[in-house]
Amino acid sequence: MELGKISPIIINLLKTVENFALTAFLQGILGASSMALGALIAVAWQPGRKFLAAVMAFGSGTLMAAIALEIASAVYRSGGVLVLVGGFLLGGILFISLSKYIDEQGGFLRKPAASRRYVVEHKMLESHELVDYLAHSEVMNALPEQERHQLAGLLTPHHAYPREVLCREGDQGDYFYFIGGGEADVYKGTTWVNRLTSGDIFGEMSLLTGEPRSATVVAVTPMELYQLDKENFANILSQSPHLALALSRKLARRLQSATDFEAIVPPEDKVSVLEPLVEGDRQMLAKLAQSSAPMAILVGTLFDNIPEAMVIGMNTNVTPWGGAFLFAVFISNFPEALSSSFGMKQAGISNRRILTLWFGAVVASGLIAMVGYSIGQGGTLLLVAVAQAIAGGGILAMLASTMMPEAYELGGSSVAYATIIGFLAGFLISASHF
Template sequence: MEIAAFFQGILGASSLILGASVGVFWQPNKAFSAAIMAFGSGILLAVLAFEITARVYQESGFFPLLSGFFLGGLLFIGLTNYVDHHGGFLRQPAPSRRYLLEQIQEQSSDVLQSIAHIDVIQNLPDSEQKILASLLKPVHIAPQEIICQEGEIGDYFYLIVKGEAEVRKRERVVTILRAGETFGEMSLLTGEPRSASVTAISPMDLYQINQEGFEWLLNHSPHLARAISRTLARRLQVSTESQVESERNLSLWQQQLMNSMQLDLMLKQDSETLTGLVKRSAPSAILIGTLIDNIPEALVIGMNVGKNYIGWSFLLAVFISNFPEALSSAAGMKQTGTKNKEILSLWSGVVLLSGVCALGGYSLQDQVSGFLLVLVHSMAGGAILSMLASTMMPEAYELGGSTVAFSTISGFLSGFFITTVQMH
């Protein structure tokens, strides 16, 4: 029976290798990843409800179920937070994004203070200001330095924190730009060369955003799009003789502002940010974090080998749910620079260790009392539910939106059908 427990633990986790291989050598589209992840979540929810929750309640009542689920949830969240803080966050895209967001929030307060006086951001909601701050790069400009050259292709949008600059068009000074103003957006919007040159009059402190970040911001921040539209309108009214032409051009630019680009902020960060993420990620922490995600399932499999308690329906659910988890994780790790060999070695190690955990679960059968065994079952159930709530389901929704509801329903009904067939 010990050998059976070990191999059933490996069997349940073996889809991790399959999912990781797919994620490494083929980048699935978001809709596919979301659908399969939602389906796996649904089937695991069903089996969790009917295989663990219902049977523990029938055998021992509500109190052990309540205590075990909350203890399991607290233990799982506490351990995963600790591991993520020590470098394990890159094991999955969802904790990677959470970690990145925390870093952005820590670094953005000083930036927000320095740009608070800039006109186009003064009425932005706090959430949009924080996103903007995460994309800004500080630049210092010396007097007489040319920032933008007339006739060149534009690549940055600028916010003036301190200093003054003159705008020249065909060697004629058109206007003076001062602290709190912005420039450079027109060329980014139209794709045409710069219409004027901008030269620093005094030492200047600027923040710049590259074209990709600028387009992402306009797509996701309607308040910023409207503010820039108003700025363009004022400039057009001053610089063009025809009000009709101004309104026509403004309408075209406003349409360009709101065109959807469907960019992924996390995966489009600059190379410096991604390199920093990889350096902060320790392989051992990734391994431990991934194993924590799978220990509860392996323990349940091992604790019930040879018993007519939780059977092949749970094993099948674990197998199905592990595939999308590994697929998404491997794809995310590859995009952050982790080598294919390291990714596959990581998941192979998790599969073997899952077998060891199942073996450990089997050894508990004769070592602990019936009440404690039920409590361990409940704790495993709470940990599994916490994993679904904190990782798989948010990841599925983020990738696929509301359409994942139907995949989750399909998975849940499939799990219910499998469980019902086994019971009868």
């Protein structure tokens, strides 16, 4: 063949490659663009829990169908059972391990589910230290080891400053307190009654009787307090006869000496709740957020989207500008970014940083999709199958550890219907290409 005829062929081939690479980039941008949309909405408005749950469940169902029909089936045809099973398992292991490492570096704020998981694990580690710290408490020492750790896991830390009103006479009781350190004075009206120190407790009488607090407690020095809310107090009291006995002895001595000084934290001093986190976790989360690295949050956000963007890029030649997988990624990214952005906002991260984070993730997803396209073009069928299997396992791990649990927590059992509808939608879109 003459050189003059070969040159146009090469040029056309290069143009085709460039066009597909650009297509992969744009598809990556398109799939991730809903993250930017979710972040924009979150900085100005918070949608209802049911809405978030429904969209998240719908996206989860669509992703599951797309994974089964567009990833798992392709891997099985190209690489066989071993590649399918091994790749998916490896992808899941890598995702969970790296996700845990990123959380420990401060990236746990990128998603509410990651935030809750990190807070729970952090509290479990602290419970052992807290048991030792409160060992001088008569009530804590009266409990068996297992019940000590159970109680410690339910306590919420609170730092009080001098002259801070911890409890106010006449208010309804919602909390029971352990004093870990510091001192506080007890007043009946304007009359000084007693001084509380490390190891003392207060607030339990009002929770037991339902009567208003009978005294006011004011911090004298900086204090470390640990509070237990009414619901958890009732639950653990019904399960622990040792705690009931210890409290009875404490109350008997107190009544005998006429120093009944129960009180409550006033409304302005209560620890608020970060939805959708569990009761009492916001204070801990805000404290942890101060040490979280913005770069870790960024890396964590990109990490969560790498498997999806890679698959989008590798599928560019197969389903250009179509396919259930691209549709599912777009749908699933929206509620995740929306809820994550709101959680970051509540943790004190500025709107500017939130928007920069998500818009940067959108652009990065496009670049990752181009990398995926390059692997699909330059690699062997076996290499592509392995890469797709690992990515598929990572996406399934993400669904199981974040999206699906959060959808259920926000919407309850009703999310099953949205998940089924999403799965059917993904199946029908994928089936239309076969």
